Amino acid sequence: METRYILKKDHLAPWLRRVAKSHRVVAPVKNRHGDTLYAEIDGLDKVELDLAGQPQASAKSFFLPQQEVLFTYRTGKGGYEFHEPATPAPATVYFGLRSCDLSAILYTDVVFMGRHKDPGYRRRREGAILISIACHQPHPNCFCHATKSGPFLEFGYDLQFTDLGTRFLVEAGRSRGETLISQWRPFFSEAAEEDVKLQYQLALEANGLFRRNVDVGCAVRKLAEGEVAEGIWRELADRCQDCGGCAYLCPTCTCFTIRDEKLGPEHGERLRCWDACTLEGFSRMAGGHNPVAREQHALKRRFQHKLRDDVHKHGRPSCVGCGRCVGICFGGVDIVGFIDRLSEEDLP
Amino acid sequence: MSDCGCRKGNEQAENDKNGGNSYLPWPARIEAISEENSQIKTFVLAFSGDKRQQDYRYLPGQFLMVSVPHCGEAPISISSTPTRPGSVHLSVRRAGLLTNAMHGLAVGDTVGLRGPYGRPFPLETFRGKDLLFVAGGIGLAPLRSVINHALDSEHDGRIEILYGSRSPEDIAFKADIATWEATPKVSCRLTVDVASPGWEGEVGVVTRLLPQVDLDPKTSVALVCGPPLMIRFVMAELSRMGYSDERIITTMERHMKCGLGACGHCHMDDRLVCVDGPVFSLAELRGRDVVELRDKP
Numbered sequence: 348m349e350t351r352y353i354l355k356k357d358h359l360a361p362w363l364r365r366v367a368k369s370h371r372v373v374a375p376v377k378n379r380h381g382d383t384l385y386a387e388i389d390g391l392d393k394v395e396l397d398l399a400g401q402p403q404a405s406a407k408s409f410f411l412p413q414q415e416v417l418f419t420y421r422t423g424k425g426g427y428e429f430h431e432p433a434t435p436a437p438a439t440v441y442f443g444l445r446s447c448d449l450s451a452i453l454y455t456d457v458v459f460m461g462r463h464k465d466p467g468y469r470r471r472r473e474g475a476i477l478i479s480i481a482c483h484q485p486h487p488n489c490f491c492h493a494t495k496s497g498p499f500l501e502f503g504y505d506l507q508f509t510d511l512g513t514r515f516l517v518e519a520g521r522s523r524g525e526t527l528i529s530q531w532r533p534f535f536s537e538a539a540e541e542d543v544k545l546q547y548q549l550a551l552e553a554n555g556l557f558r559r560n561v562d563v564g565c566a567v568r569k570l571a572e573g574e575v576a577e578g579i580w581r582e583l584a585d586r587c588q589d590c591g592g593c594a595y596l597c598p599t600c601t602c603f604t605i606r607d608e609k610l611g612p613e614h615g616e617r618l619r620c621w622d623a624c625t626l627e628g629f630s631r632m633a634g635g636h637n638p639v640a641r642e643q644h645a646l647k648r649r650f651q652h653k654l655r656d657d658v659h660k661h662g663r664p665s666c667v668g669c670g671r672c673v674g675i676c677f678g679g680v681d682i683v684g685f686i687d688r689l690s691e692e693d694l695p
Numbered sequence: 696m697s698d699c700g701c702r703k704g705n706e707q708a709e710n711d712k713n714g715g716n717s718y719l720p721w722p723a724r725i726e727a728i729s730e731e732n733s734q735i736k737t738f739v740l741a742f743s744g745d746k747r748q749q750d751y752r753y754l755p756g757q758f759l760m761v762s763v764p765h766c767g768e769a770p771i772s773i774s775s776t777p778t779r780p781g782s783v784h785l786s787v788r789r790a791g792l793l794t795n796a797m798h799g800l801a802v803g804d805t806v807g808l809r810g811p812y813g814r815p816f817p818l819e820t821f822r823g824k825d826l827l828f829v830a831g832g833i834g835l836a837p838l839r840s841v842i843n844h845a846l847d848s849e850h851d852g853r854i855e856i857l858y859g860s861r862s863p864e865d866i867a868f869k870a871d872i873a874t875w876e877a878t879p880k881v882s883c884r885l886t887v888d889v890a891s892p893g894w895e896g897e898v899g900v901v902t903r904l905l906p907q908v909d910l911d912p913k914t915s916v917a918l919v920c921g922p923p924l925m926i927r928f929v930m931a932e933l934s935r936m937g938y939s940d941e942r943i944i945t946t947m948e949r950h951m952k953c954g955l956g957a958c959g960h961c962h963m964d965d966r967l968v969c970v971d972g973p974v975f976s977l978a979e980l981r982g983r984d985v986v987e988l989r990d991k992p
């Protein structure tokens with residue numbers, strides 16, 4: 348069995364300060380507008396950590412930046428050269444990741460470190476230590492219990508923190524997490540049996556606190572069996588406003604586009620930017636032919652990919668139940684609405 | 696899906712620049728350009744670095760991502776055959792920004808190439824079978840690679856080629872066609888949508904040539920490439936003639952940005968055309984949501 352530790356809350360800041368001497372630290376921070384976002388911390392005393400709220404955006408952009416230079420090029424006089432940018436990825440401790448956001452990183456690992464080895468993603472990911480915080484107060488739109496990606500994690504983390512009131516229970520899942528403890532061992536004590544029991548209790552209670560009951564299994568089954576009526580796709584497409592917001596915000600949406608930015612007559616850079624499969628031009632080809640009729644299928648690819656194709660490929664849906672797209676969709680056609688729609692069909 | 700996939704994986708790793716940044720193109724010099732028709736040019740390309748050119752491996756049906764300065768990248772099928780090493784050919788039709796810019800390039804200019812990508816034609820299954828090629832327009836480009844590969848490797852079956860063009864002036868790859876016509880076990884039939892004075896050949900869509908084909912559907916394989924509508928009609932007709940779904944093979948065109956199975960653009964139902972295809976048998980397409988198979992595209 349893995350060792351569990353206790354970190355007293357007064358020891359959190361001193362410990363993180365030590366960690367920050369050798370690592371970049373990213374954590375959820377409440378900014379002056381009251382928004383909570385994952386942010387790089389320079390100076391723990393200058394920021395307000397928010398370990399209770401759900402950050403408005405996931406940690407996706409730290410691994411897959413919204414825009415990234417793949418390389419620069421030079422051209423002219425018949426020549427054409429390509430130069431890799433020297434972008435080091437500093438060793439980074441991600442502290443206070445929500446379980447859903449950490450699960451999402453495990454999924455993006457499959458896309459960018461599986462068959463295709465993405466150089467930039469790999470650089471950033473290999474230097475990353477992931478520390479999650481278990482949720483015992485799910486947020487209004489959360490449904491990670493239904494996607495099995497939270498609120499408490501059983502694997503995938505380097506360290507998992509659970510708030511026990513005056514102290515944190517700390518579980519080490521991987522050796523990199525273990526190292527962060529052994530290096531500063533005096534801050535930690537061994538957890539007692541009642542600490543572990545309390546965590547178990549909190550996890551049980553958390554599962555009962557979800558306000559949304561989303562029948563992911565029903566949607567997965569209906570998609571696998573091809574039981575989703577064309578009319579439903581058409582209605583979703585009708586209401587989707589082609590903004591791409593759901594995909595940009597989604598921690599497991601990874602589609603991107605590549606384009607050149609001309610910086611002068613003889614040089615420029617090749618950029619990779621986030622893209623969204625819901626957008627009109629996503630699959631359109633030269634000459635205007637589009638194999639995906641958007642007026643019927645704007646959201647089909649997104650939902651089928653998450654709830655059918657990834658289940659088929661990886662054994663689980665790639666929606667991690669963070670609920671962020673629920674808040675952002677002003678057409679009212681987010682993934683929860685879709686899943687509810689399918690499960691309501693079965694009601695008498 | 697097929698065992699070709701693995702081979703492709705190895706070749707790709709071999710060809711990858713130092714096994715490093717998979718997005719980084721390799722410069723290639725334009726050695727020659729031939730004008731196939733007013734819209735299509737074939738570029739003969741050689742990698743800078745003799746060693747790389749020598750070691751370069753690909754198979755018919757695979758494609759390259761081509762970079763042209765300031766224009767980004769486009770997927771283009773390799774139209775040459777690996778049996779003729781020393782250069783790779785890309786036959787490019789003017790379609791928009793990048794392809795038009797490429798038509799403006801001259802011998803001695805440089806483009807960027809990465810790849811080869813995609814699953815090639817299942818050449819090893821063609822042994823001993825007759826081959827029927829049905830192409831429309833630029834669709835002959837990837838099939839040219841297979842046809843010349845078959846000829847160079849002394850394919851032990853007959854070869855029939857049906858090729859449709861818009862007009863006699865639009866017939867591309869005329870030099871290849873002349874060679875094919877002069878080869879004993881090859882027969883080549885052309886048709887045009889619109890005739891012009893002096894044209895004495897067939898007029899009409901390429902499916903009209905199918906009844907003239909003298910091959911047994913039970914012992915031959917049909918390879919189809921062209922515009923989506925043509926693919927649909929030809930595949931339907933081949934099925935009617937008795938070709939089984941496994942014996943009808945096509946190559947799909949989709950929007951592509953990476954060629955690596957990551958960007959998502961080339962999705963076709965649950966498949967990514969850049970890695971699972973672009974070559975598919977009709978058996979692999981059946982039951983999937985594929986516009987080329989739909990009655991009302």
Ligand SMILES: Cc1cc2nc3c(=O)[nH]c(=O)nc-3n(C[C@H](O)[C@H](O)[C@H](O)COP(=O)(O)OP(=O)(O)OC[C@H]3O[C@@H](n4cnc5c(N)ncnc54)[C@H](O)[C@@H]3O)c2cc1C
Pocket residue numbers: 631632633634758768769770771772773786787788789790791792793794795833836837947948949950951952973
């Ligand atoms: C596997 C494969 C093999 C191909 N082989 C050939 C070939 O041998 N010869 C040939 O002439 N053409 C081929 N094409 C089509 C060629 O890729 C497009 O004509 C080209 O991308 C158009 O780019 P453009 O900038 O000139 O056109 P624009 O209209 O200016 O740009 C079209 C936009 O769509 C994007 N796009 C991405 N994929 C495609 C696509 N498949 N078709 C059209 N647009 C696309 C482009 O990146 C660009 O953003 C092939 C396509 C695929 C997928």
Ligand code: SF4
Pocket residue numbers: 593596597598599600653665666667668669670671672673682
């Ligand atoms: S689909 Fe919505 S709920 Fe699911 S992971 Fe993406 S943003 Fe979160």
Ligand code: SF4
Pocket residue numbers: 401445446447448482484485486489490491492496497498667668669670
């Ligand atoms: S979805 Fe789950 S893990 Fe994510 S914030 Fe909500 S309760 Fe926590």
Ligand code: FES
Pocket residue numbers: 950951952953954955956957958959960961962967968969970
């Ligand atoms: S072209 Fe990017 S996934 Fe196929």
